[in-house]
Amino acid sequence: MTGAPGARRRFWDRAEVVEEADGFAVRLDGRPVRLPGGTVLRVGGRALAEALAGEWRDAAGGRTGGEFTPSDLPLTRMAGTMLERIAPDRAATIGALLGYARHELLCYRARYPALLVERQRQEWDPWLDWLRARHGVALRTTDGVMPVDQPDDALAGLRAVLDGESDGVLAALGVAVPALGSLVLGLALVEGRLTAEQAIWCATLDERTQMELWGADAEQAARLERLRAEVADAASFLVLLRPGS
Structure with a gap:
């Protein structure tokens, strides 16, 4: 048993x-x-x-x-996703990834405390700027929890980016993006602009600031460690996909 x-x-x-x-x-x-x-x-x-x-x-x-x-077997699971889910139906995975763009982590900004507001500006704005410069995609931001509708042309631009990625890259994004809560950071990871550690550091800004201000929570810390491992696995898969690897 x-x-x-x-x-x-x-x-x-x-x-x-x-x-x-x-x-x-x-x-x-x-x-x-x-x-x-x-x-x-x-x-x-x-x-x-x-x-x-x-x-x-x-x-x-x-x-x-x-x-x-x-x-x-994290790499095997990604390879399995690539072979059995993405290869026969890329549109389903691309649609799921675009769902994260509609609720992009980097676009939802805190109103307080001031420390978090400033950190979000310093750490998140550069990646929205990068997306605009690299792919011509401009996403809207909002304060608090009020939802923001992303422009149709921005979503179309992101769809075009994803359409151009291989099945293997989409499989890696399928692990990294949910862990990060961010398609933007996932794309930066794919393009080598961020390491796995840098991506998870950026994505967990809110949690890290909360723990700094109000103390660490064991359950939250364990969750962040699990997410860190998932992003690291996705980054390893991306490296192994590169030609010549």
Whole structure:
């Protein structure tokens, strides 16, 4: 009987990469890894395939018969999303990512305390300026919790940006953007303008300021650490997607 939710027993001894006619496949004891939808785990680059095999090699502490969970295979999960969800229907993922643009974190500004107001101006304005300069997309900001409707041309511009990204990049954004609460920071991460640590630092400005002013909260700190890990995994996936990796 397994312990953690979703836990399974490791049934293989070896995880290796095999070059095939259409890419690099991950095999366990010579058998191909199949994703939940039945697709073979096969990617275009060796570096990504080796990293995927490494996850399977390390799963359950490397012990056959030990337990592992999907959380032990973050890169495999992104590769699976790329192959089984995004490749057949890119529009669904792009639509979901655009939903974050409609409620873009960087566009919702505090009215108080003054320290947070100033920090948001200093840390968030440069990324909205970058988006405007880099992609010609201007997003509106608002004070407090009042919703703001983003211009149709801004959303169309962001859709065009996402349309131009590969399935793999969309898979990474599908992890990074929900963790950051920001499509703008996600795009900056993709383009190498922000590291994972810098992106999460910017995205958690509100929480960090609250903890500084009113004290740390253990539950909140644990949540931020989980988000930091998710963004780091997405950043690693992006690096492995690059040509020559």
